[in-house]
Amino acid sequence: MSSGLYIHIPFCRTKCPYCDFYSVTQTEKMPLFIASLIREMKLYRGLFAPFDTIYLGGGTPSLLSSDQIKTILDALRKTFSFAPDTEIACEANPGDLTPEAATALRAAGINRITIGVQSFDDRVLAFLGRRHKASEAIAAIKNTREAGFANVGLDLIYGVPGQEIGRWLETLKTALSFVPEHLSCYQLTLELSTPLGSRLQRGELILPHDTLLHEFFTHTSETLEGAGYIHYEVSNFARGYDWMSRHNRKYWNHTPYLGLGPAAHSFAGRRRWWNHRSLDRYIGMVNAGLPPIGGTEILTREQVLLEALYLGMRTREGIDLERFAERYGCDLITEKGTALRALQEQGLITIQDGRLRPTRAGLAVSDSVSVI
């Protein structure tokens, strides 16, 4: 199977208070970063099978100029080999997607764009500390369509303190009105290291109870499936098989991927490694000719197995039992039969045609489902 290529663009205009992705606001370091990125690519030349996805994530890749993006893509093409139909995805913030910018991105070769809409409710956007308003998001979507993007994804967040389901469903309805190819609906999760996370810890915020979150989840799934979307992973929906994120699916089935840029993760064989979570350190090491790696792990058989199980249980496609046994040397039915039967009786999974699949209720608790 072809490998995936991820590029982490570690810049944001401002930091959102709920976000724990690695990014800095020192945009003046962009040129230096790009130069370093190009040097880092060379460290991996020839080591990965041809790629068929490129994913520009962040941070905020849309902060880069279209020339900078072109420079990166050109360098990639020079260093690695790619399948002819490579998916080239880019994350973008609504505020950056002017008609010109959208057109330039398209021209640079980006063929899939995900827009960080988060909500069409200005109060939610304010709570999340986002810099844009709903109206800007709507304009951004129109601009991408007009620039010729056939594959547009919208990222949304639910489960914000005080949010009512009705308001969330309105956001969903607005989203559907643009007929996006892809929707990611994330439940708000707060890491303690973030400003909202520490407010949560101090008791200044209360997240919705899990019964309510379950309702958000179920309503979201029902609404979007009702509108013809496939709920193919816990937080992801596609308007058809062709629109699923080809890149992200590699994470979920142990396909090799190479991550470039600070804090990016890579995986090959049984080895996973990650770059330093510091732009300066990253630049420093790359320019000293060193791989900017901050840590490595070699997965044990058991770890691979656990990952395969929990990642598989996060997808609607589930786990092909025969392939699983072949690949991971574990026949789930013999080894976990009793537990699986119990889950089946509870209506959390189905076992049919040699496949283990989480039901919708099972997806909602898939972390626990995989600890069997």
Place this chain on the structure above:
Amino acid sequence: MKSIRNFSIIAHIDHGKSTLADRMIQRSGVVDARNFKDQFLDNMDIERERGITIKSQAITLPYRSRNGEEYTLNLIDTPGHVDFSYEVSRSLASCEGVLLLIDAVQGVQAQTVANLYMAMEHELEIIPVINKIDLPAADVERVMEQIDSELGLDPYTALACSAKEGTGVEEIMEAIVQRIPEPKGDPKAPLATTIFDAQYDPFRGTIIHCRIVDGTVRSGDVVRLMHGETIHRVEEVGHFLLPRQKSDSLSAGDVGYIIAGIKTVSDVQIGDTITADRRPCSKPLPGFRESKPVVFASIYPISSDDYEDLAVGLEKYKLNDAAFVYQKDSSVALGQGFRCGFLGLLHLEIVQERLEREYDLSIILSVPSVRYRFTLTDGTILFVDNPAHYPDSMSIARSEEPYIRASMMFPERYMGAVMKLCKEKRGENSNLSYPSPGRIELTIEMPLAEVIYDFYDRLKSVTQGYGSFDYDIIDYRESSLALLDILVNGERVDALSQIVFRGSARERGLRACERLKEEIPRQMFKIAIQGAIGGEIISRTTISPFRKDVTAKCYGGDITRKRKLLEKQKKGKKRMKMVGSVAIPQSAFVAVLKSENT
């Protein structure tokens, strides 16, 4: 022999026995300052962590008295907790005297009295010692009065000290050599030796701790255990110096050890008499009361794959704890395991902790039970300490449960609260006395089953820490009993069953359900918990499921992080027992006995 003094330090729990032993050890110089640590004789990890003594420890200390004479002091530090009182009684069998410690703040407590009686039974010289006089709240006068009125001893024989600071320790050591008689006995007479303890040593087998009453024993001698009727060749004898010190012989009056190629501790019976095979003594020395288990529970490995490891662990553990008994057992819900007998709940807790820690085992204990007596309609008598063996109710002609006589001491002002507690615990035939003004000694008869769990904790809480408690098992009494079963999602979990007093069955059923609801974590599905007696549901509760438990984002870097969390979760789950599809934590099995006030 003239220069030997054998004595034990006895007291209520925490009155400072081990600390006083520390000061004496330091004074004798047998341990250099570098190697010394507080509560030196409490050498088990669990003793050090909990700050209590579990096993008696003997140590030999050299002492030069004020008039320049050299003495050998054989000191035995004893535990204070009720569960281990048999340890005290054994230690006393090798002594001529005791230091009876009394905390200058707490004064005379239940075990002070109980231990004093034991020392009196052995006709020992008693030196009362008032400890902790350094504390601001110390009231030496009052304790002197109590020594007079509550213990019936001459208060002017009492010494005062601060074991912590070392004041008064010199006087205590002088009093030991002046007042405690030298051991009697004839080194030339036929050998008569009392075994008062035995310890397992992985290299040498059983180390017998003994007191030579008459005669002399040397390495190479052939000795006979009179009760066990076994013959052994003595490999080594010696004294409890640090470390153990080999000597040529032990003779009348000595306290020391004998190694005689005996494999396990269970092969020697504590209290047995060792004599010489060639020239035996005429009759065995008086033994002491056997330690009898009073609380029973089954131990199961959390993962059934660990059964063999558990079997090996128990066997090893047993080597060093003769009071612990066990046999094979099996449970429908929990699989293969062992039924075990303990001296009390503290003993149970300690066994559990040591098994987990020293043998790295993850175990579940079933609900603890006392031993009931049933007379069946056909006249057979059946002792049942395992709810799983509860007889068919139609066949029971008479059911009885063990009773204790509890004795409690506390300030008068708590009288109401203590009586209320005792009544709740089905106390009867109470007897009050006022050993000294403002203080009450209450003796009352109660079912053992009512006190094994949290009685002591509750007594302490209703008396704000001023109450103390001691008990003796007296007899079996007729009682109306019932078997309370617990069903988890409709499935009976035999390890959660308990035999209960019928009159409080409903309340116990409710309590068990409530406790389980608190202990069992929410799971992916609804869990129904029911209490049932003879098929009739008497209590119920449900644990609602969690419905949402999934990480929202799971891309590159999240995958390792999430896996680590799941690994941790898996590990936690390994410490729970799967009953059907419900994971029940270890703590739940003991918690069903807890009442809500604790």
